[in-house]
Amino acid sequence: AVQHPLWPEVDRVVKQQVTMAKMGIGECGTGWQLFAEDGEMKMYRREEEVDGMVVDPLKAVHVVKGITGHEVCNYFFNPKYRYDWETTLEHMTVLETISDDTMVFLQTHKRIWPASQRDVVFWSHMRKLPNGQDRDGPDMWTVVNNSTESSEHPANAGKCVRIYLTVCLLCQTRVHPPKDGTPISRDNVSCKITYCSVVNPGGWAPASVLRAVYKREYPKFLKRFTAYVVNQTKNQPILF
Numbered sequence: 001a002v003q004h005p006l007w008p009e010v011d012r013v014v015k016q017q018v019t020m021a022k023m024g025i026g027e028c029g030t031g032w033q034l035f036a037e038d039g040e041m042k043m044y045r046r047e048e049e050v051d052g053m054v055v056d057p058l059k060a061v062h063v064v065k066g067i068t069g070h071e072v073c074n075y076f077f078n079p080k081y082r083y084d085w086e087t088t089l090e091h092m093t094v095l096e097t098i099s100d101d102t103m104v105f106l107q108t109h110k111r112i113w114p115a116s117q118r119d120v121v122f123w124s125h126m127r128k129l130p131n132g133q134d135r136d137g138p139d140m141w142t143v144v145n146n147s148t149e150s151s152e153h154p155a156n157a158g159k160c161v162r163i164y165l166t167v168c169l170l171c172q173t174r175v176h177p178p179k180d181g182t183p184i185s186r187d188n189v190s191c192k193i194t195y196c197s198v199v200n201p202g203g204w205a206p207a208s209v210l211r212a213v214y215k216r217e218y219p220k221f222l223k224r225f226t227a228y229v230v231n232q233t234k235n236q237p238i239l240f
């Protein structure tokens with residue numbers, strides 16, 4: 001089949017992001033600080049500035065009982081659910097559906113005073129990853145979101161400042177088979193979620209304001225999103 005012009009970039013960025021997401025926080029270089037902890041959820045960030053703008057990389061690790069990596073990635077990738085869990089989203093448009101696992105989105109996020117409103121254009125790709133090491137182990141699933149250009153929606157043409165981001169959601173399903181050989185239920189599955197993101201705010205915004213926003217919003221986002229998936233799937237057959 002004829003390749004979409006974005007495909008080589010999608011494939012390269014997905015492989016690069018998954019490799020980094022698999023690395024433990026200790027292997028990801030120095031300077032990571034734990035900035036939020038809630039039960040199984042641990043959030044780390046590194047303070048980094050590019051041209052005087054805060055671009056703090058974020059890495060979160062969470063383990064959620066009762067859901068699978070395939071289910072988590074479906075609810076993160078599929079646009080029809082996004083308004084349900086993405087609280088800072090003001091508007092979302094699907095600019096292009098490249099394939100059933102690759103789409104291009106335009107999103108405007110709610111304005112964070114005193115910064116001006118932001119928008120973002122990104123491709124989003126969902127993929128099942130071969131479970132290299134232990135053959136019979138459950139698969140891993142990932143969604144990678146990466147900023148891209150859109151000739152119909154040039155950066156900074158309207159009221160919004162264009163931001164640039166790379167996000168990787170990497171999910172590993174864990175099954176703990178019941179001792180008595182009864183069929184597997186949601187009590188026997190859990191999902192290890194690694195969420196990595198780097199957001200360049202695109203234009204100046206006070207470092208203190210951005211860091212306060214991230215400190216407040218990222219923990220809220222991951223808790224709300226995972227709780228949403230638990231609630232959506234609880235009475236449904238398990239999707240491995």
Ligand SMILES: O=S(=O)(CCO)c1ccc(-c2ccc(C3CCCC3)c([C@H]3C[C@H]3c3ccccn3)c2)cc1
Nearest residue numbers: 086088109112118145163167199201214217218221
């Ligand atoms: O994982 S995703 O791909 C999910 C698809 O939606 C993603 C996540 C986060 C963002 C994002 C981008 C920029 C900002 C800031 C930067 C300066 C002013 C707005 C924020 C602020 C709104 C805060 C925020 C932080 C973390 C999580 C959600 N909300 C969030 C975009 C996409």
